[in-house]
Amino acid sequence: MARNAVSVPFAADRDVPALIVKFGDYPLHHGGVGAIRSLGRLGVPVYAITEDPYTPAAASRYLRRAFVWPTSGTEEAGHLVEGLLRIGRRIGRPTVLVPTDEEAAVLIAEHQDDLADAFLFPRVDPGLPRRLASKQGLHELCAEHGVPSPSAAFPQSHGDVEAFARTARFPVVAKNREAFVRRRRPAVNGTTRITTREGLLALARDWGEEPGVILQEYLPREEAEDWIVHACFGADATPLAMFTGVKVRSWPPHAGMTASAYVVENPELADLAARFVKQIGFSGIVDLDLRFDRRDGQYKLLDFNPRMGAQFRLFESDAGVDVVRAMHLDLTGRAVPEGEQRTGHRFVVENIDLPALLAYRRSGYTTPHAPARASGTELAWLAGDDPMPFLTMVARCVRPGAKHLYQLWRTGRRGAATGSGGG
The missing domain is CATH 3.30.470.20 (ATP-grasp fold, B domain)
Incomplete structure (x- = not known):
């Protein structure tokens, strides 16, 4: 039995490796370490994309190899696809992709045909992961399918924010509308609870004429x-x-x-x-x-x-x-x-x-x-x-x-x- 095998009532295919894919720049990511251990303990060869050679993921005994590739998730899609294909050629056999952030999940879905020969991954509607990762897209899907979600507004201009502030019941919550904005210039830092109309208008002064936020019902x-x-x-x-x-x-x-x-x-x-x-x-x-x-x-x-x-x-x-x-x-x-x-x-x-x-x-x-x-x-x-x-x-x-x-x-x-x- 391989050194990294564990006793489970099933056998994984050790001829099919896995690649942990993360495009955001956050080296202290315990989820990636967990995925490396989970498959590695079954004897599956595991590879990972890491920011540098000294991340916790790169240090795992269950990692076959770290591909050092500093990315932010904001690069052109073609650049990221080519980088993945280059890694696939170096691995040399069909490999299961395990995305650990939205950027990776969306890229894989939107470029399925380009990646299909080198990698294994679930096939989905190419536009669905991006829509699910978007606060607005998810809210619309919930409404479409009768799934409860907090009531929300999606201001398109500063005037929309002012109109919302006149009638809103405070406190409210502000979030970035798109998941990917956190890698660029977010309007708010994570989930922000706003307690007053004046507080909302003060915060909105930095959002510009096209606020990239969702204003959501606060659930105490x-x-x-x-x-x-x-x-x-x-x-x-x-x-x-x-x-x-x-x-x-x-x-x-x-x-x-x-x-x-x-x-x-x-x-x-x-x-x-x-x-x-x-x-x-x-x-x-x-x-x-x-x-x-x-x-x-x-x-x-x-x-x-x-x-x-x-x-x-x-x-x-x-x-x-x-x-x-x-x-x-x-x-x-x-x-x-x-x-x-x-x-x-x-x-x-x-x-x-x-x-x-x-x-x-x-x-x-x-x-x-x-x-x-x-x-x-x-x-x-x-x-x-x-x-x-x-x-x-x-x-x-x-x-x-x-x-x-x-x-x-x-x-x-x-x-x-x-x-x-x-x-």
Whole structure:
């Protein structure tokens, strides 16, 4: 048995490698490390695109090779496609693509025919991932298919913002309309809660005549719960693996990346996600964020990420299947074993959960559906069989990481005047 094999009741195709594709510039990405470990432990050869040779992903013992290719996600599509094809030629055999950000997922979908000879990936409507990654596109799809989502406005001019401010019920939430804008010049820093008409107009002065924002109904955290769905769907949009969980903490607080979450069984939520994906005809891996609004008893879809989520390793069935393994099995013609999710299992992102924990304790916020005690814990970075990504993360965090957390804290403090941090 190979050094990196694990005992599971199925066999992955070790002749078909995988390539972790990330175009955004954020070296401390635990999701990529999780995907490398997940497939590598099955004996699948795993390659990854990395910003430099010293990222945590590049340090994993389960990585066959890192292709150092600094990108931002804003490059011309032709340049990125050619770069992927060049990597495919170097690997030398058909390879499963595992996108970890929207830029990668959208590029793969929109250039399927160019990439099909070198790579394996789920085939979808070429325009669907871009529409799902867009706040406006997702809102329109939800309305079209009867899926609850927060009410929203999409101002096309500064005058539209002023008109909205005259009639809106505050607080409201402002978000960047398109996912890709975060790599360029975002109108707002993440999810921004705005408490007053004056605060909105002051913030809007920097948006120009064509605001790239969505102004959305605020769902108060005191009356809401944050839920997540991770799933993999086959070619006919049938779920191959489906998991539900509740987010306990995020960083920045209440609006950022998952810092801690639990697996919680939620058949209603799983059914909602499966029906929506079937209606839109998506196949592949999805990461959904929903907020349960206790005021009306509805799960409202906030984000539909048409790719692997960074916290996907929270979810694994008792058959040893997670969404990345499910996709690799499916694309290589193997059956995906059925199994139950590990209810009560916990996921913790070590480098952001401590500040998140302190912030949540100060706010007094708790998640009612979080188990009192975890049945097990999956750490994002630290793994006994693969310690180097954790050590590399720590080394990169010592100075720049502290500065980054400080900047995030300052962003939250600056937003207090307009209410940054909710959503």
